[in-house]
Each structure stands twice: as structure tokens, then as C-alpha cells.
Amino acid sequence: MAVPARRPAAPNRIVPAEVLGWGVDAEPDNDPTWPMRDRAGDPGPHWPRPALQRTEVKILQSIEYARRPAVFGTAVPPRGLSGVVRRAAFRWSESSWLHWLLLMGADRVNVIEGVADDLAKARIPNIPAEMGARAEWAHNRGGLFRKIAVAGAAAAVIAAAIRRRRV
Amino acid sequence: MLAMDYRGPYRVRTTDKPMPRVEHPRDAIVRVTRSCICGSDLHLYHGMVPDTRVGMTFGHEFCGVIEEVGAEVENLKAGDTVLVPFNIACGQCHFCRQGLYGNCHEANPAATAVGGIYGYSHTAGGYDGGQAEYVRVPYADVGPVKIPDWMDADDAVLLTDVVPTGYQAAEMAGIQRGDTVVIFGAGPIGIMAARCAWLFGAGRVIVFDHLDYRLDFVRQYGPAEVYNFREVDDVVVFMKKTTDGLGADVAIDAVGGDAKGNALHTLFGVKLKAEAGSAIALHWAINSVKKGGIVSIVGVYGPTGNMVPIGNVLNKGLTIRANQASVKRLLPRLIEHVREGRIDPKAMITHRVPLEEVADAYHLFAAKLDGCIKPVLIPNGGR
Ligand SMILES: NC(=O)c1ccc[n+]([C@@H]2O[C@H](COP(=O)([O-])OP(=O)(O)OC[C@H]3O[C@@H](n4cnc5c(N)ncnc54)[C@H](O)[C@@H]3O)[C@@H](O)[C@H]2O)c1
Ligand SMILES: [Zn+2]
Ligand SMILES: [Zn+2]
Numbered sequence: 001m002a003v004p005a006r007r008p009a010a011p012n013r014i015v016p017a018e019v020l021g022w023g024v025d026a027e028p029d030n031d032p033t034w035p036m037r038d039r040a041g042d043p044g045p046h047w048p049r050p051a052l053q054r055t056e057v058k059i060l061q062s063i064e065y066a067r068r069p070a071v072f073g074t075a076v077p078p079r080g081l082s083g084v085v086r087r088a089a090f091r092w093s094e095s096s097w098l099h100w101l102l103l104m105g106a107d108r109v110n111v112i113e114g115v116a117d118d119l120a121k122a123r124i125p126n127i128p129a130e131m132g133a134r135a136e137w138a139h140n141r142g143g144l145f146r147k148i149a150v151a152g153a154a155a156a157v158i159a160a161a162i163r164r165r166r167v
Numbered sequence: 168m169l170a171m172d173y174r175g176p177y178r179v180r181t182t183d184k185p186m187p188r189v190e191h192p193r194d195a196i197v198r199v200t201r202s203c204i205c206g207s208d209l210h211l212y213h214g215m216v217p218d219t220r221v222g223m224t225f226g227h228e229f230c231g232v233i234e235e236v237g238a239e240v241e242n243l244k245a246g247d248t249v250l251v252p253f254n255i256a257c258g259q260c261h262f263c264r265q266g267l268y269g270n271c272h273e274a275n276p277a278a279t280a281v282g283g284i285y286g287y288s289h290t291a292g293g294y295d296g297g298q299a300e301y302v303r304v305p306y307a308d309v310g311p312v313k314i315p316d317w318m319d320a321d322d323a324v325l326l327t328d329v330v331p332t333g334y335q336a337a338e339m340a341g342i343q344r345g346d347t348v349v350i351f352g353a354g355p356i357g358i359m360a361a362r363c364a365w366l367f368g369a370g371r372v373i374v375f376d377h378l379d380y381r382l383d384f385v386r387q388y389g390p391a392e393v394y395n396f397r398e399v400d401d402v403v404v405f406m407k408k409t410t411d412g413l414g415a416d417v418a419i420d421a422v423g424g425d426a427k428g429n430a431l432h433t434l435f436g437v438k439l440k441a442e443a444g445s446a447i448a449l450h451w452a453i454n455s456v457k458k459g460g461i462v463s464i465v466g467v468y469g470p471t472g473n474m475v476p477i478g479n480v481l482n483k484g485l486t487i488r489a490n491q492a493s494v495k496r497l498l499p500r501l502i503e504h505v506r507e508g509r510i511d512p513k514a515m516i517t518h519r520v521p522l523e524e525v526a527d528a529y530h531l532f533a534a535k536l537d538g539c540i541k542p543v544l545i546p547n548g549g550r
Contacts, residue, residue, distance in 0.1 A: 032486055036339070036493065041264040050257050050273055050306070051239070053191040060218075060289065061276040070257065070273040071191050071283070071305045073294030076220040086218065086289075094278050100471050103217035103290070104440060111175030114221035130178040132530020139536035 058083075060090045082110035169546065170224045170299035171525045176214030177533075179526050184224065187295065187303035192239035195307030197251065201324040202297045202522075202544045203228035204532050206354050207467050210424055211288060212529055213437070215444055215469055218277065218289040225286040226544075227253035228328045229297030230320060233311075240307045249311040250323040251304055252331075252494030255283030255292060258309035269491035274305065280470060282491060290470065298525060300546045312498055315506075322505055324543065325355075325512035330501050332465050332492040333359020336419045337367050339488040340463040345370035346416035349406060349455055351448040353381035353393070355515050355541045356465060357421035361389035362510060364419075373415070375402060375451075377427060380538050388514065396428055396451075406455035414457035422448035423466025424473075436473065443469030453479055464489035518542040 016022050050070040057074040078086045089102035118125045136144045172182035187196055208225050210216050230250040233243050243249065256263050257273040274283025275292035283305070286296015296302065304311060314323045337360050342348060348364045350357050353376035364372045372391040376382050382393040399405040407414055424436060424444015432445035444467075452462050453476055462485055480487065504510040517540045520528040528542045 032488065036488075036490060037265045037267060039265060043259070043261060043264050045261055047260050047264065050259065051192055053305075055190070059276050059293070062278050064279040065276065069276050069283075071193075071255070072274070072276045073283075073289070073292045074190060075224070075293050075295040076222045076289075078220075082220075094280055094470060097471060100217045100469070107214060107217065107219055110221045111178075114174050117221075125174065125178075126180075127178060130174055130180045130526050132527045132534075134524075135527035135531040135536060136534070139531065140534065143534075 058087075060086060063090065063093050064095075080110075080113045082106040082113055085109065168300040169522055170295070171226060171522070171544075173211070173219065173223045173225060174221055177212065177530075179212065179225075179529050181523055181525055184295075184299070187301055189235060189237045190303065191305055192237040193306050193308055194237040195233055195240055195243060195304045195311070196235040197229070197231040197249065197297075197302050197304050197311075198234045199226075199229050199231040199297050199300060199302055199546050200248075201230050201320055202226045202299075202546065203324055203328075204298070204528055204542050204544065205328060206356060206423065206425070207287070207328075208529075209533050210444070210467055210469075212533060213425065215424055215437070215440065216288045216290055217470065220289060223286070223288065224295040224299050226296030226298030226302070227285040227287055228324060229285075229302065230314065230324045230327065231297075231302075233307075234301065236307060242308050243311060243313075248314045248320075250314055250327050251285075251297070252310045252312075252498070253284055253328045254310070254491060254494055255285065255294065255305050256309055256495060257306050263309075266493055266496040267490075268310075268493045268495040270493075278470070284491070298522065298544055298546075300522070310495060312495075312502075315502065318502075318505065319513055321513035321516055321543070322511075325515065325541070326498060326501060326505070327494065328492065329355045329359055329515070329541070330505075330510060330512050331494040331497040332356050333361075333421075334363040334366075334497055334501060335490065335492045336360040336421060336463050336465040337363040337369075338497075339461075339465075339490065340364070340367075340417040340419055341461050341486075341488070342367035342369050342417055344368035347371040347373070347410055348417050348419065349373045349375070349415040349452070350391070350419045350421055351375050351426075351452055352421035352423075352466065353378065353385045354421065357419070358385045358388055358515060358540070359510075359512075360419050360421050360465070361385050361391045365389070366504070366509065373406075373409070378535055381535075381540060384515075384540060402451045403454045410457070414455055414460065416457060417461045417463060418452035418456040420449045420452045420462065420464045420466040424468045426466070432474070442473045443471040444473065446473035446475050449473070449475050453483075453485065456483070456485060458483040459485070461486045461488060463487075465492065515541045516543055520544055521548070522546040 085106035092099040170184040233247045255274040256268040256271040260272040262270040283292035374391045426445040426448040429447035436442045436445035
């Protein structure tokens with residue numbers, strides 16, 4: 001098996017080919033990643049890079065990257081309070097729970113911002129329609145009535161509680 | 168142009184959005200003719216994927232017509248009809264060059280662990296997806312494949328994800344002739360995995376779900392032995408009993424984080440989001456495979472972590488293999504299978520819905536109403 005070409009190793013880096021018995025049982029068909037990885041064409045960590053996409057949009061980048069990937073999406077840049085939280089999240093790595101929890105938190109804030117955006121444009125979001133009420137009506141009428149009944153009962157309980165507190 | 172617009176968990180609609188532009192010399196703009204909703208979209212729809220921004224357009228399974236190409240795209244021209252693999256891949260990085268097109272390092276700034284995927288949150292690159300009249304297709308010289316004349320567009324659109332994912336699920340399972348294969352999930356992915364398990368020489372194919380209409384479908388289509396997990400006491404004991412007490416040779420998780428069947432996982436994974444989705448199907452897969460066996464995971468989970476019996480993986484000496492499908496790598500073989508009639512993708516399509524009715528299509532597919540297996544959105548009136 002060919003020795004992987006490498007740049008001069010750091011002084012205390014072990015050179016695999018110099019280790020006793022290295023590769024004697026190497027057998028590509030036994031590679032547990034076969035056939036997903038075809039190592040034949042592997043350019044190593046330094047490949048000729050694609051042209052770099054340019055943008056004015058704020059791109060949030062994982063701190064695990066050595067450099068920004070050449071191409072990325074520019075949909076919905078971060079903004080508002082959710083944007084502040086998203087930017088903060090990227091101070092931590094993908095391995096950190098906090099990173100993902102902050103992003104999930106930002107997603108929830110973003111939903112409220114979305115409704116506020118609609119209202120600012122004098123549009124009241126038709127939430128039942130957005131949730132597919134028509135399909136529910138056509139194919140799951142019983143379920144729809146159950147949901148309405150549960151929502152109605154919950155509203156009644158809350159209303160009763162408020163009334164009692166007023167008395 | 169008209170595009171699907173995510174408003175928050177369980178809420179989507181269509182909105183008029185600006186046309187996508189060529190933002191990079193290797194981009195193309197595709198006019199979409201068909202665009203599916205996938206089980207993966209349900210994880211977004213349920214608010215399970217971090218950094219899913221309001222206003223985002225989903226959709227990673229689409230085909231259409233090239234409208235415009237960037238300066239560096241030489242193999243495609245306006246008017247070409249293409250199917251577009253769901254992975255965005257540069258074709259030249261460390262990973263693409265090894266055939267790992269689902270793991271490109273040049274397509275997603277937000278996460279090194281995740282490749283670039285159309286319409287799949289900012290955690291997968293922040294690209295607007297194909298549930299729209301038009302979509303930006305980066306690295307258009309790598310991913311898109313011209314649809315052969317003889318191929319039906321309904322087959323083509325399923326070659327962007329469902330067929331390769333089901334096939335790779337079986338491939339990663341390392342199936343040897345005569346092996347017993349157990350598949351969790353009878354959605355489009357599990358159904359396709361069952362079909363493909365035979366192509367690799369399986370001896371027995373067993374599928375679990377709790378939706379009888381889907382089990383009925385895969386019983387014929389796979390074919391497969393099918394069981395409703397709500398009707399067996401204990402899935403793992405059941406699997407042991409049917410395999411002389413040893414377990415299956417390989418198990419495939421084709422469910423992912425929206426798995427039903429265990430109240431604790433539903434509470435922690437789906438309701439509280441304290442784990443990255445409900446991992447009960449994976450739990451069953453690990454515990455019902457035999458010692459030394461292989462677990463192949465294509466069901467999608469979030470990035471944080473899940474409660475799975477990893478000690479059993481150790482004690483049983485299991486091999487776990489998993490990935491986003493490497494669509495581009497598999498397409499040549501799969502196109503052959505479709506041509507030879509060994510795989511009939513379009514038989515899975517149960518619903519055709521105009522893009523305008525996207526909210527109903529999502530609800531129908533998510534709530535599994537009206538016998539839904541695979542819904543296709545038709546923008547532009549299908550032109
Ligand atoms: N790795 C990839 O490249 C890739 C590509 C596409 C889809 N996926 C993933 O594959 C999974 C399935 O996708 P789909 O489109 O078939 O989705 P789907 O929602 O249509 O199907 C999932 C099926 O699993 C069943 N199910 C739920 N809990 C179960 C359990 N505990 N045991 C057995 N079955 C159970 C459901 O009833 C449903 O029929 C999703 O997680 C999706 O994200 C992965
Ligand atoms: Zn998909
Ligand atoms: Zn790449």
C-alpha cells in the first residue's frame with residue numbers, strides 16, 4: 001500500500017510507515033467505509049479551490065472551519081433579536097450544546113418576529129390555513145373537531161380562572 | 168416568483184419572493200417543474216433543526232429546466248432538463264473527491280459536520296430550496312444530471328433523494344447473500360431500502376411501521392414481511408424470536424428523529440428537544456441486530472445528541488454506518504435500475520399538489536392523512 005504523501009511531519013509526529021507491521025493487513029474491501037470512500041482520488045487537505053463567492057450578506061461561520069467554504073446560501077440574513085442571538089451562538093463550536101441551544105432559542109424568537117413583521121405590513125397571518133386546516137377538514141374532520149374542542153375547553157378553563165380571580 | 172415560506176413550527180405558506188440570481192460563476196438558475204416534500208422536511212416543519220429561519224424556502228428534491236448558467240458552467244445550457252441531487256457539492260474537495268458528495272467542505276459555512284443541502288436551514292448552508300418556481304443551484308457543473316429522454320419526470324424527481332437514500336441505506340448495511348435485513352420505517356426511504364436490500368442479495372426483508380397503509384404498500388412493493396410495531400409486545404423480542412434467537416444480520420433506521428412508539432423519547436426528543444429527536448427506532452435497530460452485525464442509519468437526527476444504548480453497540484461488537492446519501496455517486500447505477508425496471512420510483516407518489524397549496528400538502532404528509540406516501544408539489548402549473 002502506498003505511503004500517504006505528507007509535508008514534513010512535526011518532530012514528535014509518528015510516521016505510520018515506520019511503525020512495525022504498518023499496513024500488512026490493509027485490504028480495501030475490509031475498509032468499513034467501503035464503498036462510500038474512494039480514496040484513490042483523494043487530494044488530501046489541499047485541493048484546488050473553487051472561485052470564492054462574494055457577498056454583502058452576513059454569513060455566520062462555524063469556528064471549526066480553517067477558512068470559509070467557497071460557496072454558501074444567502075437566504076434570510078440574521079436580523080433583529082434572533083439575529084443577535086444567532087451571532088452570539090457562533091462563538092461556540094458545533095461540539096458545544098450552548099451553540100445549538102442558542103440557535104434553537106433564536107428560532108423561537110424568530111417566529112414571534114415573523115408575526116410582528118406580518119402585522120407591520122398590515123397582514124394578519126392566517127394561521128389555520130398555514131397549518132393546513134383545509135387538508136385537516138377534508139381528511140381528518142374528527143381530529144379537527146377534537147382539536148377545536150380541546151382548545152375551547154382550555155379557553156373556558158382559563159376564562160373561568162380569570163373570572164374567579166376577579167371576584 | 169412564488170415560493171414556499173416557513174413561518175414557524177407547523178406553519179408554512181406561499182409568498183412572492185425575489186427571483187434567485189447567479190451569485191457565483193458556477194451557479195445555475197433552475198425553473199422548477201416538480202418538487203417533493205420529504206420526511207427530512209418534516210424535521211424542519213416540526214421546528215427540530217437549529218437555525219431554521221422564518222422566511223426560508225424549503226425543498227431539496229426537485230427537477231426542472233435550466234433557465235440561466237454562470238460563466239464557469241460549461242456542461243449545461245439554458246433549456247436543458249435536469250434532476251438536481253439534494254447535496255450541494257463542489258466536486259473537488261477532500262471529501263467530494265472520495266465520492267462523499269453528501270459531505271462537501273466547500274458548501275456550508277455554518278457547520279463542518281453537515282454538507283450543503285438545498286432548503287435545509289442555515290445549519291445546512293442557508294440555501295433557499297426548490298419548493299418554489301425558481302431556485303439557485305450552486306456548483307451546477309457537478310450536481311445536476313440531464314434527464315434522459317426515456318425517463319418520466321416523476322421518476323427523475325425521486326432520483327434526487329429517495330431512491331439514492333434507500334439504496335445507500337442497503338449498501339451501507341453491507342448486506343451479504345442470504346442476510347436477514349430489518350428496516351424501521353415504511354416511509355418512502357424505508358420502502359426504497361426494502362426494494363434495494365434485495366438487489367444486494369438479502370435473504371429476508373422485514374419492515375416495521377405503525378401505519379398499516381404504508382405496510383400494505385411495502386409488502387407488495389419491496390416485497391417485504393411487514394409488522395405493525397404497535398401490535399407486537401416488544402419489537403426486539405419479536406425480532407429475536409423470528410431469527411432463532413440471534414437477531415437480524417443488519418438493521419436499517421429509516422425513521423430518524425420523528426420516531427413514534429416511546430413516550431420517554433417523544434417527551435425528551437420531540438416535545439422538550441432535550442435530545443436531538445426521538446431515537447427509539449435506532450434503539451430498536453441496535454438491540455434487534457445480531458452480535459457482530461451492522462446498523463445502517465439514514466434517518467436524520469439533530470446535531471446535539473441522543474439517548475441510544477451505546478453500551479450494547481460495544482458489547483455486541485456492532486458496526487454503525489451512516490450518512491447523507493451521496494446522490495451523485497450513485498446516480499449512474501440507479502438510472503440503469505430504473506431503465507431496467509428493477510426500481511419503479513413513481514409508484515410511490517400518492518399526491519400531486521399545486522405549489523399554492525403547500526400548507527395543506529405539508530399537513531397531509533406530516534399527519535399521514537389520506538393514504539399519503541409521497542407528495543409532489545407542482546409549481547408553474549407543471550410546465
Ligand atoms: N440520509 C439521507 O440522505 C436522507 C435522505 C432522505 C430522508 N432521510 C431521512 O429518512 C427518514 C425517513 O424519511 P421518509 O421520507 O421516509 O419519512 P416519512 O415520515 O414519510 O417516513 C417515516 C416512517 O417511519 C414510521 N415510524 C415512526 N416511528 C417509527 C418507529 N419507531 N419504528 C418504525 N417506523 C416508525 C412513520 O410512521 C413513517 O411511516 C427521515 O428521518 C428523513 O429525514 C435521510
Ligand atoms: Zn429528501
Ligand atoms: Zn466538495
